[in-house]
Amino acid sequence: MTMEIALARVDSRLLHGQVATFWTKYVNPNRILVVSDSVVKDQLRKTLISQVAPANVKANVISVDKMISIYQDSKFDSFKALMLTETVEDMVRLARGGVDFSTSGINLGNLAFTPGKQMITDTIAVDDEVIAQIKTLTDEFSIHVYAQQVPSEKPQNVLDLINK
Numbered sequence: 001m002t003m004e005i006a007l008a009r010v011d012s013r014l015l016h017g018q019v020a021t022f023w024t025k026y027v028n029p030n031r032i033l034v035v036s037d038s039v040v041k042d043q044l045r046k047t048l049i050s051q052v053a054p055a056n057v058k059a060n061v062i063s064v065d066k067m068i069s070i071y072q073d074s075k076f077d078s079f080k081a082l083m084l085t086e087t088v089e090d091m092v093r094l095a096r097g098g099v100d101f102s103t104s105g106i107n108l109g110n111l112a113f114t115p116g117k118q119m120i121t122d123t124i125a126v127d128d129e130v131i132a133q134i135k136t137l138t139d140e141f142s143i144h145v146y147a148q149q150v151p152s153e154k155p156q157n158v159l160d161l162i163n164k
Contacts, residue, residue: 002071003079008101010091011109014039014084015049015059018150019109024054026151029082032059035067035094036086057082064090068097088133095141105144106137108158120161121147134158 006027011019014034024032032053039045039061046061053059062070067083070076071094085091091106110123117125124147126134137143138159146155 002100003076003081005083005099005101005104006080007082007107008091008104009082009084009107009109010086010088010111011084012086012112013110014086015052017052019082019084020052020054022150022152024057024082027080027082029057029080031079031081032057033067033079033081033083034059034061034085035064035083035090036061037063037090038086040066064093064097067094068099071097071099088130088137092133092136095137095143101137101141101143105146107155108145108147109149120158120164121149121156123149124158124161126162131162134162 006029007023009019009023014036015032034049039049040063049061050059088108088111095101108124111125111130113119113125117127119125134145137145145158147158147161148155
């Protein structure tokens with residue numbers, strides 16, 4: 001057995017009101033795992049994340065390597081996780097490390113616009129590097145990558161949005 005991933009989401013804002021309110025109610029996790037090598041070293045951001053988490057769900061901030069190691073550890077089999085990363089690159093690292101997203105797929109919620117990127121939805125900006133990372137997830141690992149801001153929205157295949 002391994003832990004259940006109820007939702008795997010890439011969101012440059014990580015845990016914020018929309019995720020804490022809508023997605024937590026929708027997937028009903030017993031743990032929120034914020035997977036970020038930069039946030040794990042930032043006490044202020046870690047504190048803010050723990051404050052935003054709903055009262056009934058514990059939030060942890062862990063590194064990518066830590067997530068890979070606990071994913072296979074039977075001590076964590078009881079986790080029904082809502083997993084958040086800031087980047088698609090971190091999801092690729094997790095998939096390469098053996099984290100299985102075949103059931104959950106990967107939700108792209110918010111990828112911030114920076115110069116050189118193009119908007120494929122109102123909240124998702126990509127460049128060639130991000131597109132290559134998405135294609136790695138879909139082609140190498142057969143993971144469904146979809147855009148969906150909130151549960152009430154219809155999920156959209158990200159490759160279809162890129163190819164428009």
